[in-house]
Amino acid sequence: MRVSDLAERYGTPLYVYDAAVIRQRCADLAAWDTVRFAQKACSNLAVLDLVRREGVLVDAVSHGEIARAIAAGYPTTAAPQTNPDALPPADPIVYTADIFDRESLEAVVRHGIHVNCGSADMLDQLAERVPGAHVTLRINPGFGHGHSQKTNTGGEGSKHGIWHEDVPDVLRRAEWAGLSVSGLHMHIGSGTDLEHLATVADALEKTAREIGRSLTTISAGGGLPVPYRADEPRPDLSGYFTLWDTTRKRLEDAFGHRIRLEIEPGRYLTAESGALITEVRAIKRQGSKKYLLVDAGFHTLARPVLYGSYHPMSLAPAAQPPSGHEAVAIGGPLCESGDIFTQEEGGFVSTRDLPPARVGDLLIIEIAGAYGFVMASNYNSKPFPAEVLIDAGQSRLVRARQTAEDLLRGESVTGLPES
Ligand code: LLP
Numbered sequence: 331m332r333v334s335d336l337a338e339r340y341g342t343p344l345y346v347y348d349a350a351v352i353r354q355r356c357a358d359l360a361a362w363d364t365v366r367f368a369q370k371a372c373s374n375l376a377v378l379d380l381v382r383r384e385g386v387l388v389d390a391v392s393h394g395e396i397a398r399a400i401a402a403g404y405p406t407t408a409a410p411q412t413n414p415d416a417l418p419p420a421d422p423i424v425y426t427a428d429i430f431d432r433e434s435l436e437a438v439v440r441h442g443i444h445v446n447c448g449s450a451d452m453l454d455q456l457a458e459r460v461p462g463a464h465v466t467l468r469i470n471p472g473f474g475h476g477h478s479q480k481t482n483t484g485g486e487g488s489k490h491g492i493w494h495e496d497v498p499d500v501l502r503r504a505e506w507a508g509l510s511v512s513g514l515h516m517h518i519g520s521g522t523d524l525e526h527l528a529t530v531a532d533a534l535e536k537t538a539r540e541i542g543r544s545l546t547t548i549s550a551g552g553g554l555p556v557p558y559r560a561d562e563p564r565p566d567l568s569g570y571f572t573l574w575d576t577t578r579k580r581l582e583d584a585f586g587h588r589i590r591l592e593i594e595p596g597r598y599l600t601a602e603s604g605a606l607i608t609e610v611r612a613i614k615r616q617g618s619k620k621y622l623l624v625d626a627g628f629h630t631l632a633r634p635v636l637y638g639s640y641h642p643m644s645l646a647p648a649a650q651p652p653s654g655h656e657a658v659a660i661g662g663p664l665c666e667s668g669d670i671f672t673q674e675e676g677g678f679v680s681t682r683d684l685p686p687a688r689v690g691d692l693l694i695i696e697i698a699g700a701y702g703f704v705m706a707s708n709y710n711s712k713p714f715p716a717e718v719l720i721d722a723g724q725s726r727l728v729r730a731r732q733t734a735e736d737l738l739r740g741e742s743v744t745g746l747p748e749s
Pocket of ligand 1: 483
């Protein structure tokens, strides 16, 4: 499918996802008992529906994400266990958070959603509403790692999870509250690497032994890396699975029953499926630097401005381009200097080598299918872009572009008389 056809049909800026890539990424993880999609990475209903059909379950971090999972066809509760020798059934939707905001607690209670508790206060709040519930504990093992300090979710510098040294106290608190701890979860960060992720298995095993026989599910969390740069390797998924499978088997031997092994990827399932199509709207020189200004900005894709993240970019020229390459900085339309896609962490403007562009050419920002649309904002009163899913050679609009009316919905003026 030609990028220019998509731009013409749906307009720009436009997020486009390739269903075949998402299916492949789901299949890559087939060895795990449960693949649970961290939908915060890309929560469009069509994407949730797609991964559901691939047998992938889902994580929700808010009542909004619970509503999305239900709208995409997920059942809310697990099927009862009929065969005691089989793996324990998996909860289709798990609410994972460090707090219950009031709406999320209501949604969890109303739908009977399984909860992964990142703070001890959540245990008491849940027990009051759902006496005798089974819960998962999210433990902060005291270390973490991510592509940025902002995505490191372990150690003292992170607000996430129950501190590993507090496990005995928290188990007592759960028991008093009448809750049963059936799951254990650790997620040390996003955009990390397998070396760091591998260290989690030992930490989890140690905590699992403190919890004991009530455990039926362990989760390795998310964090699987994807190669954003051409020279980055793909992760060795089979080695990673074997490590966790061995941990799981040791716990099964210790507890004398089967244990379900989960993984909770976000980025891995959707990042490479997605591209952001933008149009070059102005080209200018500021001293020695040349800038291409496109119609997407950090309100459309926030990763470069937030973390200095690198995304591959390519040009789809409207006409035969002049030969050669040139170094250009690429920015968006926002009234803020930081609205630059080519930047390092700390906000330093860098450049990208591209063929000489003309106004009207399309610029494609690649590997944008995770933490792309979902982190978009209405800053500068810019509408959210449209989203399109391509499947079997057909493109389908799965989220309409916001209109000016959408932007103003719910607001009102005071109605005071004019002076
Ligand atoms: N599980 C939990 C509890 C998480 O907090 C996250 C991500 C995941 C799983 C999925 O992690 P992944 O497999 O995608 O690495 N906005 C940042 C990423 C923030 C991730 C937040 N939590 C970015 O654009 O890189």
